Amino acid sequence: MGSWSEYIANVRALPRTVWESLVRHGAPVTDRSRAEAVFQNLFLHIHPTRVHRWSLRWSYTMGLGLICAASFVVLTVTGVLLMFYYKPSMALAYQSIKDIHYVVPTGRFIRNIHRWGAHLMVIAVILHMARVFFTASYKKPREMNWVFGIVLLILTLALSFSGYLLPWDQLAYWAVTIGANIAQSPREITDAAGITRYIDIGGFQKTLLLGSRSVGEDALIRFYVLHVVFLPLVMGVFMGLHFWRIRKDGGLSRPADADRRLGPAAEDVTPVFTQAPRKSYGLMAVVRGTSSNVGRGPENTLPSWPHLMTAEAAVFMFTLAVTVAISFFLDAPLKEMANPLVPENPAKAPWYFLGLQEIVSFSAFAGGVLLPVVTLLGLVLIPYLDREPEGVGDWFGAASRGRKVALRSAVFGLAAVIAVEAFAIRFGWLRSWYPGIPQIVITFFNPGTVLTFLYIAYSLWVIRGENSTRLGAIAIFTCFLAGFIVLTLVGTWFRGPNWEFFWSPSRWPVH
Amino acid sequence: MKKLLLASSLVTLLFLVASGLSENVFVSWKGYQKEYSLLLAGRAKDPERKREARNVPIELHQVVVPDLAVFDRCVTCHRGMDNPLMAGAPNPFRPHPGDILNVHPTERFGCTICHRGQGAAVNFREAKAVDAYWDYPLLPRELLESSCGICHDPKAMAKTGAPVLAEGARLFEEKGCHGCHRLGGLGGSLGAALDSAGLRTRHQLTMANLPGEKTTFRWLDLHFKDPQGIVAGSLMKPDYPTDEEARALTVFMLSLQADRELPDRAVARDRHRLLSVGHDQGERDGRTLYDRLCRVCHGEGTLGIFDKHLGKFVPAIRNPAFLASVDRRFLRANILAGRPGTLMAGFEGGLTGPDLERLLDFLAGGAALPERRAQAAAKRPAGDARRGAAMFARQCAGCHDPGEKGQVAPTLSSRAFQENAGDAMILATIAGGRPGTAMVAFSGPGGAGLSDAELSDLLAHIRSLATRRK
Known part of the structure; x- marks a missing residue:
């Protein structure tokens, strides 16, 4: 008879027991259960159990x-x-x-x-x-x-x-x-x-x-x-x-003084660290933390559940x-x-390649191989060539110089690409003046390579003038971004049949 | 954050539901099928049929004919296609007009083989497919006969269903289109070959000057009426056809689909004959060949003509004086290779051997035209090309100047001329002229009085032109 009532009770408890076997921690209301909600879940456990408030700021990421x-x-x-x-x-x-x-x-x-x-x-x-x-x-x-x-x-x-x-x-x-x-x-x-x-x-x-x-x-x-x-x-x-x-x-990433700048969390935010750990959990959560966390909680972190989860x-x-x-x-x-x-006619590549196709119209090798390789190589090398530790975690680096250099570089980058493109569109390039010129000359001397040269020269000048590799990096990255945007726009909207210039696609000759 | 989550989720849900409904529930073809079932129920005689009509399942219908590469969903909306009960009903429910479906049942031929359009589409705008990224938009009713020509011999259709198509085929020959356009192995090479003209897409034609909808059939129609208005600088002669003629020609053009792969079962017997022996069963006499190939430029050929459209003199090829100075070998070479520098393009490959001989017989007009004319006796002083050059510049260059573009008389430096015109012929032509053309006699009685020596000098100069060719 005892088995029977036990059986009935089991049937009744079925939803609860199944749920409990699926989710083996309680409701995420304490620090511990919130942490468990994250790290006991295969799909969520790539997240940290607690996340810094800086990382949750919209304006940052x-x-x-x-x-x-x-x-x-x-x-x-x-x-x-x-x-x-x-x-x-x-x-x-x-x-x-x-x-x-x-x-x-x-x-x-x-x-x-x-x-x-x-x-x-x-x-x-x-x-x-x-x-x-x-x-x-x-x-x-x-x-x-x-x-x-x-x-x-x-x-x-x-x-x-x-x-x-x-x-x-x-x-x-x-x-x-x-x-x-x-x-x-x-x-x-x-x-x-x-x-x-x-x-x-x-x-x-x-x-x-x-x-x-x-x-x-x-x-x-x-x-x-x-x-x-x-x-x-x-x-x-x-x-x-x-x-x-x-x-x-x-x-x-976050600035070294993020904690100070954020100040205390607002009152209504889900509790910030209610239980001080009795042992270091540096091994699990803060592998690269510089100090042991024994006896105090990591300030300015919030439990990933619910903050990070909701945001995601x-x-x-x-x-x-x-x-x-x-x-x-x-x-x-x-x-x-x-x-x-x-x-x-025109046959166009997907839009994100149209900047390159614009260069390809002068030289396939320059636009299709040389410049992409130079650009990607440059991108890969940035962290190794600019090793200044300052400014991490702030847009343009908190100091006003970074913002100014970015602005100046944007102006220079836009001016250079527009000038070179306008020149090539208005006056043509080497091939239009010297029809017999060997292609190899154009391969290495075309709007794309000229721009690359200008941008690299400009950033080297910034490095020397501002005495900062970070500002040089900002200069060249901004310039390339400006060049990419303008060339892509030109390739997308201003190039028609036979890759000729048109003010808008509506003016293309109907073929 | 939570507000964003909520708002985004609601927006997502909204569009998921909306697209689910718009693509699966509120689609036009389902509306048509409901309307059809009501119409059918209204027209049904007995209650049994009425109930049947009302309970017709709403579902997609399609005709698949693999060997014609046809996947047509037209019948999804055109439900009354083969239902005589629907006579007089509004479209898309009307039965197919005429009895053509008895001979060409939909399940064996589909719809788009005749009507064109996008068979895969399930709404009318995209099925019609004008300006919809589809190569072959729906044909207007008045051009439908063109599709008969895909499987049938156009000329055999005059009394059996496609009079307009047959008329187009006749006009094409009558107006001398073969003179420039090759079709079915016959014709010149000045214009485009037309064997698959009906398969051309709008991207293969110059649409810049075509007002309105950019379809190939509108292009054809307007191009027949005003070639230069549609293709600037076109050499095609404006023929000012009537609307009916232009339509017939358009229908014929659309029917030309030689490159289309068709299963044997679809091709009519007369079409097989057509493909093997050409558009007029290979029976062409010299007169017919002349009218089809030569007349459009040379006219009757007895008098030289200044062609206003081309801005050129056209030689009189049936002029007795001309024929007296040439031989079959010369004419044959000129017809096959053409005359470089003039608009006379070669007919190599556009004329069979027997046809060519028949054409030469006709040109000779019964007179004897030797295979090779004997060279005049060599008792002629060797000419001095320098003296000849001075004379040429004075007397001949006005019309024959090889350096001038737009010259009015044949180029004498061309290879075709130099290789095929014998010395005797050149001398005879200079001396005797070409009656009926601008070429007057330069010697002999009534001539301009050149001596034999001067003639030789000229000949020497003309022969020296060959080496100056670029």
């Missing part, structure tokens, strides 16, 4: 890193949904996109989210990089995490570009044809040296990218596998590394809200089916 991660999640989910219907073959790909568009329930919406989400992610990644740079968060001990960030930037662009081909429409076909020709551009150098017959790096790269001589079945499968398996896996690995490093490097959920939902709102009103582009006989 603007949630940009989270937006990137949130976009990735959204893209993964919608991407997997699209994979159920997409058929990666030349004969079926376009038709399957049309089917997704017209007959798959809500397929159009899902595809829109995937397309616009990808663009948002690229924007967010660039802005996140700018945030990290301008708050000097790449400095010791975060140098390698900055480098991982650059890897993530490259992966984001590669993911977006590999996805570009999949709809197999005219836009995709010709954008990727351009990309493949850029991959082939080292021939500009080997041709000039007359060694293409022996070492054809360009041809090898193009074949590696496309799997054949031109964009076709092999290229489609290749891009598909890269897009849905290889790149997302690598991305996952590097995202893991990136997040892990944030923890290991002591959380988000808010940013995630905000990203999703923006993406679905855009996707509801705007359809993702889908042009005519790819037709190798009818070239698009």
Whole structure:
């Protein structure tokens, strides 16, 4: 009889016991249970149990890193949904996109989210990089995490570009044809040296990218596998590394005097450290803390549950809200089916490559290989060439000099790029004056290389004049950002058929 | 923070629900199907049928014809397509007009094979696909006959359903379009070959000067009426066709889809014959060939013509004096290779061997035209090219100046001329002139009085032009 009543009681307790076996800590009302809510959860335990108030300030992070991660999640989910219907073959790909568009329930919406989400992610990644740079968060001990960030930037662009081909429409076909020709551009150098017959790096790269001589079945499968398996896996690995490093490097960067500047927390904030630890938990939570925390709580930290969790959920939902709102009103582009006989004019790469395509219009090698390599190398080297410890955790460094240099550099960067572009558009470049000039001259002397030279010279001048490597870094980063923005705008809006200049796309000749 | 979370979540939820509804519930084709089922129920005779009509499931319909690469969802809205009960109903419920579906059932041919448009689309704007990133927008009703020509011989359709198409095919030959455009293995190379003209997309045509909707069929129609107005600088002769003629030609152009892969079962027997022996069954006499290929520029060919449109003199190729000075070999070479520097483009590949001989017979007009004219006896003083040059500059360069663009007479330095015109022919032409053209006789009775020596000098100079060619 005792077993029977026990059985009844068990049945009654079923919801509670199942829940308790799932979530093995109590309601998150004490410091301990709040901490447990985070570190006893597989998905949350990458977070610290307590987070510094500085890291939660909107004005500091603007949630940009989270937006990137949130976009990735959204893209993964919608991407997997699209994979159920997409058929990666030349004969079926376009038709399957049309089917997704017209007959798959809500397929159009899902595809829109995937397309616009990808663009948002690229924007967010660039802005996140700018945030990290301008708050000097790449400095010791975060140098390698900055480098991982650059890897993530490259992966984001590669993911977006590999996805570009999949709809197999005219836009995709010709954008990727351009990309493949850029991959082939080292021939500009080997041709000039007359060694293409022996070492054809360009041809090898193009074949590696496309799997054949031109964009076709092999290229489609290749891009598909890269897009849905290889790149997302690598991305996952590097995202893991990136997040892990944030923890290991002591959380988000903050100024040394953050505690003093924040002052005491407001009264209504969820309790700030109610239980002083009886032993050091430096091993678990504050690996890189400089002092032992025995006998006192880490001031100015808040429990991650609920503060960080709410913030993350808010940013995630905000990203999703923006993406679905855009996707509801705007359809993702889908042009005519790819037709190798009818070239698009102008054939444009995805927008984030149009700055480079602007340089490519002078020299494929300069725009497609030389400048990207120089830029990425420069980005990677920044934390190693600027090792001044001051200014970490503040926008432009708290001192007014940083802000001024950033402003001055922005003005210089914009003026230089606009002047060089206006000159090239108004008067042409070497080829227009000396039609017989060897291409190798233009490879190394074109608006892109001229600008790079100007920007590097300017930043070296700032380093010497201001006697600060940090200010030099600010100068060159700001200049490159300005150059990137202006060249991208020119490539997007002011270039028409035959890559000629037009004040607006509405003035393009209708062909 | 919590407010942002709440607001974002609500916005997300709102758009998820909204898109779920707009893409799955409030779609136009479902509305049409409901309307159709009500209409059908209203028209049904007995209660059994009425109930059936009311309970028709609302679902997507499509016609899939794999060997024609057809996936057409048109029948999702056009439910009454094969239902005689729906006669007189408003579109999209009306039955298909005529009895064409008896011969071409939808399940074997689909819809877009004839109507064009985007079969995958499930709303009318995108199915019509004008300005919608689709290569072949819906054809207007008056151009529909063009699609018959995909599988049938246009000329065989005059009395069997496609009179406009047949008329277009006839006009194409009558107006001498073959003179510049190659079609079915016949024609010149000055204009574009037209075997797949009907497959061209709007991106392959110059749309800059086309007002209104940028469709290939509007382009064709207006281009027939005003070639230079649509393509600035086009060499195509304005023919001022009537609206009906332009429409017939447009229909014929749209029907030309040689590159389209079709399953054998879809191609009519007359079309197989057409593909194997050409557009007029290979039976062409010399007169017909002349009218199709030459007349558009050379006219009747007995008198030299100044063509106002081209701004050039066109030689009189049926002029007896001309024919007396040339031989078959010369004419054959000129027809096949053309005359560089003039608008006479080569017909190599646009004319079969037997056709060419028939054409030469016709040009000769019954007179004897030797394969090679014997070279005049070599009793001629060798000319002095320098003296000849001075004379050439004075007497000939006005029309024949090889350095001037827009010259009015044939280029004498061209390879075709130099290799194929014999000395005797050149001398005879200078001496005797070309009656009916601007080329007067420079020697002999009534001529300009050049001596034999001077003729030789000129010949020497003309021969020396060959080496100066760039």
